[in-house]
Amino acid sequence: MRSAFVESICLAYLLGAQNEDGGWGFHEGSASRAEPTAWALIALVEFASTPAHEEASSRAVQFLGAAQLSDGSWPSTPQMVEGSWVTSLACLALLGRKEFSQNVARGIGWLCMELPGEAKLFRRVVRSVMAKRTQSTQNDSYFGWSWTRGTASWVEPTSYAILLLRNAPPELLSGDAKRRLGIGETMLYDRMCPGGGWNCGNPMVYGVPGEPQMSSTAWALLALIEHPERPEIQESLAWLEGNTKSIQSPGSLSLAAIAMNAYGRRDPLLTDSLRAMYEAKEIFWNVPEVAWAALATGGAPNWLNPKSGGKS
Amino acid sequence: MPRPAPVMIPSFSRPNSRVAIRSSLSYQSDIASVLYETLREFDPPVRGKTVLLKPNFVGSDPLGMTNTHPVVVGAAREAFLRLGASLVLIGEGPAMDRDTQAVIESILLREYLGPLSKIFVDLNVDDVERVGLRTRASRLKELYFPKTILGADFLVSMPKMKTHHWAGVTLSLKNMFGVVPGSCYGWPKNILHWAGIDRAILDINAAVRPDFAIVDGIIGMEGNGPIQGASKSCGVLVLGDDPVAVDSSCARIMGLRPEKIDYLERASTLLGHIQPEKISQLGETIESVRTPFAVLKAFQYLRQGSE
Numbered sequence: 001m002r003s004a005f006v007e008s009i010c011l012a013y014l015l016g017a018q019n020e021d022g023g024w025g026f027h028e029g030s031a032s033r034a035e036p037t038a039w040a041l042i043a044l045v046e047f048a049s050t051p052a053h054e055e056a057s058s059r060a061v062q063f064l065g066a067a068q069l070s071d072g073s074w075p076s077t078p079q080m081v082e083g084s085w086v087t088s089l090a091c092l093a094l095l096g097r098k099e100f101s102q103n104v105a106r107g108i109g110w111l112c113m114e115l116p117g118e119a120k121l122f123r124r125v126v127r128s129v130m131a132k133r134t135q136s137t138q139n140d141s142y143f144g145w146s147w148t149r150g151t152a153s154w155v156e157p158t159s160y161a162i163l164l165l166r167n168a169p170p171e172l173l174s175g176d177a178k179r180r181l182g183i184g185e186t187m188l189y190d191r192m193c194p195g196g197g198w199n200c201g202n203p204m205v206y207g208v209p210g211e212p213q214m215s216s217t218a219w220a221l222l223a224l225i226e227h228p229e230r231p232e233i234q235e236s237l238a239w240l241e242g243n244t245k246s247i248q249s250p251g252s253l254s255l256a257a258i259a260m261n262a263y264g265r266r267d268p269l270l271t272d273s274l275r276a277m278y279e280a281k282e283i284f285w286n287v288p289e290v291a292w293a294a295l296a297t298g299g300a301p302n303w304l305n306p307k308s309g310g311k312s
Numbered sequence: 313m314p315r316p317a318p319v320m321i322p323s324f325s326r327p328n329s330r331v332a333i334r335s336s337l338s339y340q341s342d343i344a345s346v347l348y349e350t351l352r353e354f355d356p357p358v359r360g361k362t363v364l365l366k367p368n369f370v371g372s373d374p375l376g377m378t379n380t381h382p383v384v385v386g387a388a389r390e391a392f393l394r395l396g397a398s399l400v401l402i403g404e405g406p407a408m409d410r411d412t413q414a415v416i417e418s419i420l421l422r423e424y425l426g427p428l429s430k431i432f433v434d435l436n437v438d439d440v441e442r443v444g445l446r447t448r449a450s451r452l453k454e455l456y457f458p459k460t461i462l463g464a465d466f467l468v469s470m471p472k473m474k475t476h477h478w479a480g481v482t483l484s485l486k487n488m489f490g491v492v493p494g495s496c497y498g499w500p501k502n503i504l505h506w507a508g509i510d511r512a513i514l515d516i517n518a519a520v521r522p523d524f525a526i527v528d529g530i531i532g533m534e535g536n537g538p539i540q541g542a543s544k545s546c547g548v549l550v551l552g553d554d555p556v557a558v559d560s561s562c563a564r565i566m567g568l569r570p571e572k573i574d575y576l577e578r579a580s581t582l583l584g585h586i587q588p589e590k591i592s593q594l595g596e597t598i599e600s601v602r603t604p605f606a607v608l609k610a611f612q613y614l615r616q617g618s619e
Contacts, residue, residue, distance in 0.1 A: 026437035026495060035495065076496045077456060079442055085498060117506060147498020151506045154498065156410075200408050200499055206477060206608065208540045215411050248417035251410075282422070282429055284413050286437060 010294035022059030024287045034074045034086045036287035038093035043291035072106030085157035088164045105172040112176040116153040119143040142187035154201040155216045159223035196235030218255035254292035271297045329554030331561045332594035344387040359396030364464035368471045369404045372418040377533045377543040382424035384528045405435030410499045433460045436494035447518040450511035456496045469522040473529035474537040480573045483559040484525035510575035525558040534605035546603045556584025557591045567604030568614040
């Protein structure tokens with residue numbers, strides 16, 4: 001389903017901001033990067049209806065394919081030679097494209113091999129020896145995915161990876177995928193803030209509870225969508241719903257709406273507020289956020305379930 | 313045009329640094345005049361140049377203790393424009409939340425500075441350029457930095473005066489973590505923690521070399537900073553042409569010994585001065601404004617003999 005907002009604001013901006021090389025930067029006129037390209041592609045595929053959309057998508061797919069590193073990962077910026085969290089998003093954007101299924105399989109393989117710093121043996125030994133000096137309450141035997149190689153697990157990159165592994169067809173999953181997905185989900189529950197919601201991944205520091213954040217909460221809820229009955233999910237949804245009125249930015253508002261839509265709690269006031277922000281207020285235009293705005297307001301979320309509704 | 317590569321001058325051969333302390337201030341004071349008059353004393357080379365102010369914006373801050381107060385940022389912007397700068401930008405890359413606009417709206421920046429679209433740069437999603445790290449204090453060999461930072465003629469670090477639960481204090485040097493782009497390293501920029509916070513502070517500052525520092529110590533944060541600490545009223549602005557000297561003076565104001573703060577001690581060998589005899593103090597004396605900040609138990613050693 002497409003609205004005039006999606007068509008005239010979101011898709012128009014995305015089409016206008018695409019670079020010659022087929023990718024997108026974070027802003028119109030900035031250099032192409034894999035992350036904004038992945039989000040723009042996901043939004044375009046969701047709502048593509050004209051030859052211009054199809055042509056833009058096709059060029060974006062080629063850009064993403066060419067940006068993949070030889071080990072199967074994607075870097076956060078093209079000059080880099082190491083993979084990053086962007087791998088999950090690039091694979092998510094390419095899911096359902098048969099000609100790129102091997103690219104996705106290699107990306108998933110890299111993700112499943114990639115261990116965050118705290119999961120490595122040396123680090124675990126050090127932490128176990130120094131446990132009494134630990135300033136946080138997290139359980140390091142639960143780990144997910146890091147932003148960059150060799151660093152710690154955090155909520156958002158773990159959520160991205162879980163979204164991918166849950167939605168990828170079984171034939172593209174490597175042997176360790178199911179185990180990693182399970183540990184990653186457990187890690188997200190372990191990192192939930194007291195009372196519900198998530199921040200970047202510090203629920204408690206020096207005994208002081210961390211404040212949840214809108215975007216991290218939305219991503220974690222999307223990653224854990226297969227457990228709607230769990231009390232942690234209910235608590236976190238309640239936190240999200242209770243705080244939507246205070247949201248003042250299009251990025252957080254879009255993500256909150258996407259998460260609530262996914263749990264069947266669509267709130268038309270959220271999408272009305274979002275449209276009003278883009279139409280009337282001075283905002284920082286940002287490619288991923290415009291893509292999220294389209295996904296928040298545009299109806300059925302095929303991108304969250306590409307096995308059933310994705311396009312090829 | 314990008315800033316020329318910084319010249320490394322060992323501290324022992326640097327001229328004395330200058331630090332000014334202005335006291336008895338509140339956010340209702342005429343901070344614009346205070347900053348303008350003080351900056352005039354320094355006569356910074358900004359005429360016709362692009363100045364980039366790098367404040368510390370973290371998020372919602374009803375008690376005014378977490379973020380560089382927007383009134384101070386607005387006053388600094390006005391002062392540099394009066395001193396002849398052709399453009400004064402504000403750039404920040406929040407570490408814990410990728411929704412920079414949410415951070416900006418929560419601190420009401422627009423209400424103090426007016427429309428932001430042409431003067432505010434989200435450093436987290438700016439175009440980037442690779443910079444080799446010549447100091448190699450940490451294990452990092454290179455970092456990508458925003459082109460806006462590398463292209464600015466005059467870079468001003470504008471932190472809040474706060475304690476920090478990993479680094480001891482966060483002032484103008486630690487504030488430069490915010491120029492490392494989240495779009496390359498994530499939210500938080502965890503690679504810097506794994507490389508060693510103290511050493512990464514040195515690498516970043518050696519690479520981008522802030523030219524000036526203005527510390528908002530009108531209300532600071534003590535205890536479990538930089539986010540979960542307690543409000544601490546101190547009433548000062550601290551300015552200077554050597555961020556190391558400014559941070560050292562701030563530490564002394566906070567009742568802490570700068571030579572015990574790992575990254576400041578390291579910075580004193582290459583980037584600036586921490587020895588009092590190498591710092592020309594303008595305005596108030598440190599003793600007259602000293603306001604001891606509470607620190608976590610792990611940092612009590614910073615206080616020894618500082619009183």
